[in-house]
Amino acid sequence: MEERIVAHYLVETPFSVEGAAKILAGEQSTGTFISVPGESADLIQQFGARVENIEHLGSSDNPCIPESNPSGRTYKQARISVSWSIENFGYNIPLMISTLQGNLYELKQFTGLKLDDFELPESYAAYFKGPSFGALGTKKLCGVADTKPIIGTIIKPSVGLTPETTAQMVDDLIHAGIDFIKDDELMGSTTNSPFAKRVTTIMNIINTFADKTGKKPMYAFNITGDFETMQKNYETVLKAGGSCAMISINSVGWAGVKSIAAIGELSIHGHRNGWGMINRHPMLGINFPAYAKYWRLAGVDQLHVNGIQNKFWESDASVVRSIHACSSPFLNHQRLLAVVSSGQWGGQAFETYKQTKTTNLLYMAGGGILAHPFGAAAGVRSIRAAWDAAVSGKTFEQTRASNKEFAASVEKFGSKS
Amino acid sequence: MEERIVAHYLVETPFSVEGAAKILAGEQSTGTFISVPGESADLIQQFGARVENIEHLGSSDNPCIPESNPSGRTYKQARISVSWSIENFGYNIPLMISTLQGNLYELKQFTGLKLDDFELPESYAAYFKGPSFGALGTKKLCGVADTKPIIGTIIKPSVGLTPETTAQMVDDLIHAGIDFIKDDELMGSTTNSPFAKRVTTIMNIINTFADKTGKKPMYAFNITGDFETMQKNYETVLKAGGSCAMISINSVGWAGVKSIAAIGELSIHGHRNGWGMINRHPMLGINFPAYAKYWRLAGVDQLHVNGIQNKFWESDASVVRSIHACSSPFLNHQRLLAVVSSGQWGGQAFETYKQTKTTNLLYMAGGGILAHPFGAAAGVRSIRAAWDAAVSGKTFEQTRASNKEFAASVEKFGSKS
Numbered sequence: 001m002e003e004r005i006v007a008h009y010l011v012e013t014p015f016s017v018e019g020a021a022k023i024l025a026g027e028q029s030t031g032t033f034i035s036v037p038g039e040s041a042d043l044i045q046q047f048g049a050r051v052e053n054i055e056h057l058g059s060s061d062n063p064c065i066p067e068s069n070p071s072g073r074t075y076k077q078a079r080i081s082v083s084w085s086i087e088n089f090g091y092n093i094p095l096m097i098s099t100l101q102g103n104l105y106e107l108k109q110f111t112g113l114k115l116d117d118f119e120l121p122e123s124y125a126a127y128f129k130g131p132s133f134g135a136l137g138t139k140k141l142c143g144v145a146d147t148k149p150i151i152g153t154i155i156k157p158s159v160g161l162t163p164e165t166t167a168q169m170v171d172d173l174i175h176a177g178i179d180f181i182k183d184d185e186l187m188g189s190t191t192n193s194p195f196a197k198r199v200t201t202i203m204n205i206i207n208t209f210a211d212k213t214g215k216k217p218m219y220a221f222n223i224t225g226d227f228e229t230m231q232k233n234y235e236t237v238l239k240a241g242g243s244c245a246m247i248s249i250n251s252v253g254w255a256g257v258k259s260i261a262a263i264g265e266l267s268i269h270g271h272r273n274g275w276g277m278i279n280r281h282p283m284l285g286i287n288f289p290a291y292a293k294y295w296r297l298a299g300v301d302q303l304h305v306n307g308i309q310n311k312f313w314e315s316d317a318s319v320v321r322s323i324h325a326c327s328s329p330f331l332n333h334q335r336l337l338a339v340v341s342s343g344q345w346g347g348q349a350f351e352t353y354k355q356t357k358t359t360n361l362l363y364m365a366g367g368g369i370l371a372h373p374f375g376a377a378a379g380v381r382s383i384r385a386a387w388d389a390a391v392s393g394k395t396f397e398q399t400r401a402s403n404k405e406f407a408a409s410v411e412k413f414g415s416k417s
Numbered sequence: 418m419e420e421r422i423v424a425h426y427l428v429e430t431p432f433s434v435e436g437a438a439k440i441l442a443g444e445q446s447t448g449t450f451i452s453v454p455g456e457s458a459d460l461i462q463q464f465g466a467r468v469e470n471i472e473h474l475g476s477s478d479n480p481c482i483p484e485s486n487p488s489g490r491t492y493k494q495a496r497i498s499v500s501w502s503i504e505n506f507g508y509n510i511p512l513m514i515s516t517l518q519g520n521l522y523e524l525k526q527f528t529g530l531k532l533d534d535f536e537l538p539e540s541y542a543a544y545f546k547g548p549s550f551g552a553l554g555t556k557k558l559c560g561v562a563d564t565k566p567i568i569g570t571i572i573k574p575s576v577g578l579t580p581e582t583t584a585q586m587v588d589d590l591i592h593a594g595i596d597f598i599k600d601d602e603l604m605g606s607t608t609n610s611p612f613a614k615r616v617t618t619i620m621n622i623i624n625t626f627a628d629k630t631g632k633k634p635m636y637a638f639n640i641t642g643d644f645e646t647m648q649k650n651y652e653t654v655l656k657a658g659g660s661c662a663m664i665s666i667n668s669v670g671w672a673g674v675k676s677i678a679a680i681g682e683l684s685i686h687g688h689r690n691g692w693g694m695i696n697r698h699p700m701l702g703i704n705f706p707a708y709a710k711y712w713r714l715a716g717v718d719q720l721h722v723n724g725i726q727n728k729f730w731e732s733d734a735s736v737v738r739s740i741h742a743c744s745s746p747f748l749n750h751q752r753l754l755a756v757v758s759s760g761q762w763g764g765q766a767f768e769t770y771k772q773t774k775t776t777n778l779l780y781m782a783g784g785g786i787l788a789h790p791f792g793a794a795a796g797v798r799s800i801r802a803a804w805d806a807a808v809s810g811k812t813f814e815q816t817r818a819s820n821k822e823f824a825a826s827v828e829k830f831g832s833k834s
Contacts, residue, residue: 030574047577087608095605097668105693106729157447157456160464188512191504227676251514253670259644276522312523
């Protein structure tokens with residue numbers, strides 16, 4: 001049986017949706033602007049992309065993306081599905097990206113085009129093992145039970161601290177009970193905090209703590225760089241006894257991330273900075289379900305999803321959809337660990353669990369921990385208590401009434417769940 | 418003297434431009450949403466980003482990117498410049514990308530944000546040699562004089578042809594006098610045209626032609642894939658006597674492209690498919706001057722710029738700006754070869770040269786060559802004649818009157834220059 005890849009797009013066009021979809025399918029496979037002699041019926045049958053489905057969504061008098069010559073046209077929005085034979089590009093993901101997300105964004109036929117999701121034949125599982133650790137493996141590395149989220153935080157200020165100051169903060173945080181700490185994505189190797197020095201200084205603290213307590217909190221060192229830098233940094237983390245490497249996946253790109261993740265010794269923390277550039281417009285770029293699949297194929301274990309009631313622009317609905325995407329089955333791959341962050345404290349635990357029903361999360365708080373009125377340890381405990389309560393079916397208000405540390409965090413960070 | 422990287426953005430904000438710019442600078446360096454203890458004056462002085470300049474551009478009642486809660490605000494547009502000390506990330510380009518183009522796209526303060534250009538200290542030249550061949554080196558490989566553009570074409574149908582059929586087309590095209598031929602970006606390795614087989618079959622034809630004539634047309638084989646696939650494909654091309662490797666740079670990503678380009682034996686044809694996703698919206702993403710610099714740093718030799726009067730959405734002004742960006746000085750790097758394509762024939766030579774004054778171009782035509790009334794050889798000659806005429810100061814109409822093959826192409830492809 002022929003295997004096909006199916007991509008789902010949100011599109012907007014001033015022309016007929018059917019016609020525009022057909023042009024997309026042609027441009028991204030055997031067709032071109034003028035008919036050429038070699039495009040035979042057999043060739044189209046084997047290698048032509050096919051429009052599989054069209055769902056009309058509505059229309060507007062204004063285009064999503066401005067046109068140079070607006071002309072009082074009506075812009076129709078639709079969800080369309082297009083398929084390609086696996087024979088077009090086999091198991092080559094960058095080629096697949098160029099097919100699913102290449103020149104089609106240039107077509108005048110569209111005033112909006114966003115890749116929403118795609119489906120791959122099961123045979124891809126033989127070529128891509130996916131995350132080496134995933135959500136459950138990463139939890140195990142952190143010493144966190146399956147039924148609980150990992151509680152984490154980020155070193156701030158983002159950039160400028162010395163290794164010694166950073167290590168002191170790490171010491172305080174792990175004694176406060178934190179499971180996970182990460183570099184900021186802006187922090188790689190600075191004049192006053194060279195990467196290798198920072199790794200050994202911090203891992204000394206963590207290894208000592210682990211020897212004493214049996215619990216080894218995870219530190220995500222930002223290894224982002226060119227391929228050689230990432231390889232070297234990865235080795236440095238591994239040798240120092242670290243368990244996690246962070247990569248700014250958009251800045252490095254798919255091929256670089258794939259090669260590093262393939263080493264398979266460290267959990268890969270995928271930071272999606274730059275995401276707004278490719279997602280923020282509602283009808284341009286890519287949505288998270290498709291994006292997350294690319295990075296699962298690359299072997300990323302942890303992927304940022306923003307958070308409920310976040311401080312950025314993204315809606316709660318979009319965040320919830322992203323968490324679902326991380327937890328969804330894909331090939332035979334491990335589930336992704338959804339990294340929840342941005343203005344988080346214990347308060348959002350209730351709504352997050354209610355809407356997602358998962359604890360396969362790395363739940364990160366900065367101020368929610370460090371600025372807790374009773375100190376950082378109480379900050380960590382108040383978030384854990386909120387999550388335990390949420391998972392056991394208690395409400396925000398019940399938890400506020402029964403837990404003093406959570407109540408204090410409500411006082412400080414807001415009164416809404 | 419302190420070295421700083423300066424980035425220029427086009428922004429839109431419903432708040433004060435000064436305030437929003439300051440938040441951008443803070444978020445992308447030492448600051449965060451709440452003030453944290455370690456953010457000392459010294460640390461800010463050394464690692465804080467600085468707003469260097471603000472140029473107000475105008476305002477609008479509607480935001481460029483839709484807001485979830487529109488509230489009758491006025492949206493101010495501006496060009497702002499922000500600088501970072503080189504101490505923040507040194508010579509690490511992916512980290513620089515995450516700094517210049519990271520979480521800032523998430524900020525609610527902006528309803529539009531586009532990286533327009535950036536400047537690097539000269540010290541970067543010691544760490545990045547840039548294109549190995551660039552425009553002039555690639556011309557030399559093709560046997561094309563400095564004063565002329567390379568005339569090229571693309572194999573169509575994009576995908577589905579066998580190696581034998583492709584090689585036959587190549588044979589016809591090189592006998593017609595073409596300088597350059599490329600795989601379509603959708604074509605990598607298909608069931609009926611495995612990469613290695615295609616390379617050897619095509620290079621047999623080209624090598625035979627070169628032995629006979631002393632001229633070796635360049636074929637850009639699409640090596641796009643994960644790192645191992647690209648390495649293997651690169652070797653295959655090199656061993657077969659090829660001179661060029663094509664990479665879909667957005668799909669592969671910066672780190673992968675950098676590692677492959679660093680081999681330095683083949684001219685790297687940088688295909689920018691997916692470009693519309695990050696550039697098509699006038700106030701979201703990145704503009705070509707910044708984009709081209711990233712890829713020069715990676716070592717790409719040839720970069721797509723679309724073409725004057727193209728069949729896609731992009732304006733002529735944007736294409737002209739892109740060609741200028743390829744020809745502009747940057748560090749001590751070779752100039753990029755601007756790859757002009759999309760609905761090109763001889764007719765656009767006049768306007769292209771008039772507006773750019775450069776022949777550091779790969780000028781690609783499909784139908785403009787294959788569909789010429791007197792055949793492909795006349796198609797190639799008519800484009801060469803148009804370029805020679807344009808460079809020597811002749812007009813479109815003069816050339817039409819004096820050159821029968823050009824006149825025939827005008828009849829067929831349009832009457833406008």
